[in-house]
Amino acid sequence: MNTTERARLLTIYVGESDQWHHRPLFVEIVHRAHAAGLAGATAVRGFEGYGGTNEIHTLRLLSLTEDVPVAVTIIDTPERIDAFLPVLDEVMTGGMATVEDVDAIHYSARTPAHRFSWGLSTHHRDDLPASS
Amino acid sequence: MNTTERARLLTIYVGESDQWHHRPLFVEIVHRAHAAGLAGATAVRGFEGYGGTNEIHTLRLLSLTEDVPVAVTIIDTPERIDAFLPVLDEVMTGGMATVEDVDAIHYSARTPAHRFSWGLSTHHRDDLPASS
Amino acid sequence: MNTTERARLLTIYVGESDQWHHRPLFVEIVHRAHAAGLAGATAVRGFEGYGGTNEIHTLRLLSLTEDVPVAVTIIDTPERIDAFLPVLDEVMTGGMATVEDVDAIHYSARTPAHRFSWGLSTHHRDDLPASS
Numbered sequence: 001m002n003t004t005e006r007a008r009l010l011t012i013y014v015g016e017s018d019q020w021h022h023r024p025l026f027v028e029i030v031h032r033a034h035a036a037g038l039a040g041a042t043a044v045r046g047f048e049g050y051g052g053t054n055e056i057h058t059l060r061l062l063s064l065t066e067d068v069p070v071a072v073t074i075i076d077t078p079e080r081i082d083a084f085l086p087v088l089d090e091v092m093t094g095g096m097a098t099v100e101d102v103d104a105i106h107y108s109a110r111t112p113a114h115r116f117s118w119g120l121s122t123h124h125r126d127d128l129p130a131s132s
Numbered sequence: 133m134n135t136t137e138r139a140r141l142l143t144i145y146v147g148e149s150d151q152w153h154h155r156p157l158f159v160e161i162v163h164r165a166h167a168a169g170l171a172g173a174t175a176v177r178g179f180e181g182y183g184g185t186n187e188i189h190t191l192r193l194l195s196l197t198e199d200v201p202v203a204v205t206i207i208d209t210p211e212r213i214d215a216f217l218p219v220l221d222e223v224m225t226g227g228m229a230t231v232e233d234v235d236a237i238h239y240s241a242r243t244p245a246h247r248f249s250w251g252l253s254t255h256h257r258d259d260l261p262a263s264s
Numbered sequence: 265m266n267t268t269e270r271a272r273l274l275t276i277y278v279g280e281s282d283q284w285h286h287r288p289l290f291v292e293i294v295h296r297a298h299a300a301g302l303a304g305a306t307a308v309r310g311f312e313g314y315g316g317t318n319e320i321h322t323l324r325l326l327s328l329t330e331d332v333p334v335a336v337t338i339i340d341t342p343e344r345i346d347a348f349l350p351v352l353d354e355v356m357t358g359g360m361a362t363v364e365d366v367d368a369i370h371y372s373a374r375t376p377a378h379r380f381s382w383g384l385s386t387h388h389r390d391d392l393p394a395s396s
Contacts, residue, residue, distance in 0.1 A: 002221055009230060013306065034182055040228070042145065042181035042201045046306040050298055069306045071337075073203075075230060085369070089266055092371035096304070098273060098339060100366040102232040105217070107224040134353055141362060166314055172360070174277065174313035174333045205335075207362060234364040237349070239356040 007104035008081040009073065012088065012097040016045065016068040020091045026070045028091055036084050038076045045070055075104060139236035140213040141205065144220065144229040148177065148200040152223045158202045160223055168216050170208045177202055207236060271368035272345040273337065276352065276361040280309065280332040284355045290334045292355055300348050302340045309334055339368060 018025035026043050033041040046069035074081070078101065088097070150157035158175050165173040178201035206213070213231065220229070282289035290307050297305040310333035338345070345363065352361070 002224070007230065009232075013304065030181065040145065040182060042178040042203060044176055044178050044203070044308055046308050050294065050305060071306060071308070075228070089371070092266070094371050094373050096339070096371060097369045098271065098366040099369065100232065100273075100364065102230040105229045105231065107221070107226055107228065109226050134356070139362065141364075162313065172277065172314060174310040174335060176308055176310050176335070207360070232364065234362040237361045237363065239353070239358055239360060241358050 001108045002105050003108075004103055004105050006078065007075055007102055008078040009075050009100050009102050010081050010084070010088075010097060011099075012072040012074070012092075012095070014070055014072070014092075014095050016070045018095075025091060026072055029072050029088065032087050032091070033072075033074050033084065036080070036087060038074055038080060038084060040076075041072055041074045043070055043072045075102075133240045134237050135240075136235055136237050138210065139207055139234055140210040141207050141232050141234050142213050142216070142220075142229060143231075144204045144206070144224075144227070146202055146204070146224075146227050148202045150227075157223060158204055161204050161220065164219050164223070165204075165206050165216065168212070168219060170206055170212060170216060172208075173204055173206045175202055175204045207234075265372045266369050267372075268367055268369050270342065271339055271366055272342040273339050273364050273366050274345050274348070274352075274361060276336040276338070276356075276359070278334055278336070278356075278359050280334045282359075289355060290336055293336050293352065296351050296355070297336075297338050297348065300344070300351060302338055302344060302348060304340075305336055305338045307334055307336045339366075 012029055014025050014029070016024070016026065020028040030041045030043060074084070076084075081099065144158075144161055146157050146161070148156070148158065152160040162173045162175060181201040206216070208216075210233065276290075276293055278289050278293070280288070280290065284292040294305045294307060313333040338348070340348075342365065
């Protein structure tokens with residue numbers, strides 16, 4: 001069984017080495033999304049890319065370095081995503097994010113014992129809070 | 133030369149270790165998309181993430197584990213994507229998918245000998261049907 | 265501080281081994297986006313996927329091989345993305361791209377010394393122009 005609902009997709013672009021108070025920024029973002037009760041967050045590592053000044057608005061000058069870009073994708077209702085943007089704003093000192101409206105399909109477990117797990121593959125779990 | 137058309141983008145979020153009848157679920161999904169004749173499917177591995185209960189609808193409780201999240205992106209016409217959703221529903225016992233409308237630009241080969249290849253990089257090809 | 269603006273998201277799907285004049289095609293695309301002054305480009309490597317003929321329009325026959333799919337995501341204003349499409353068309357002999365409208369949030373640096381860096385993780389920097 002599944003249900004469909006309007007949702008909002010927030011994608012946040014940061015560098016893998018960007019830090020927030022001695023913690024990787026993307027970890028802080030996933031932590032804050034989790035603490036805010038958002039439905040899910042996925043971090044994907046790019047392997048090549050750049051950023052730069054452009055005419056949308058004045059941005060800082062970006063340079064090509066060895067830093068790997070990371071895109072964190074967060075999905076939830078429009079209201080919950082909008083409520084999260086000020087929380088995100090606190091830790092973003094550069095970079096960008098995109099917001100778009102999508103339809104979200106939620107699938108239900110058929111067997112009570114089924115557990116759908118996402119998780120840490122490359123980073124210490126100490127950085128994340130205990131499961132809520 | 134290229135042509136542009138309205139298309140629908142389906143992104144399916146599963147755990148890399150999720151299984152369907154002893155086969156990785158994301159492989160089953162790519163298999164089913166291929167069998168349904170959908171234009172293309174790409175699986176991307178996230179390296180950090182979580183899911184959890186939220187207020188959109190009641191979902192199973194998710195936990196942080198070592199499972200890596202995988203996002204499978206499938207693009208085709210709205211009609212073909214809609215026709216695929218019941219096929220997808222058969223194998224999804226949890227998790228979520230998003231659907232959004234986009235413009236798709238299709239590029240034509242200039243030389244008849246050009247072959248554009250996508251393919252398996254990390255998994256046995258035995259799991260996939262012979263090319264249709 | 266941040267600013268929000270309508271933006272256009274261009275995602276280009278190629279094979280990692282696709283070439284343009286003896287250079288990897290995805291590198292050429294990132295190079296051209298950078299030369300065109302586009303705000304940013306991120307290449308993400310898929311690890312499984314396929315493409316094939318379908319009924320949207322006649323495409324070349326694709327086969328399953330060991331080639332890894334790469335998705336290059338480029339974000340900028342609608343006008344600048346539209347101006348880039350003919351530049352992209354010159355190097356695309358197959359495959360596809362999607363275009364969708366999103367809201368883009370641009371974050372400002374709080375400290376003048378902050379540098380947001382994206383960069384090369386796996387490829388020689390010789391292929392890219394000096395920072396503009």
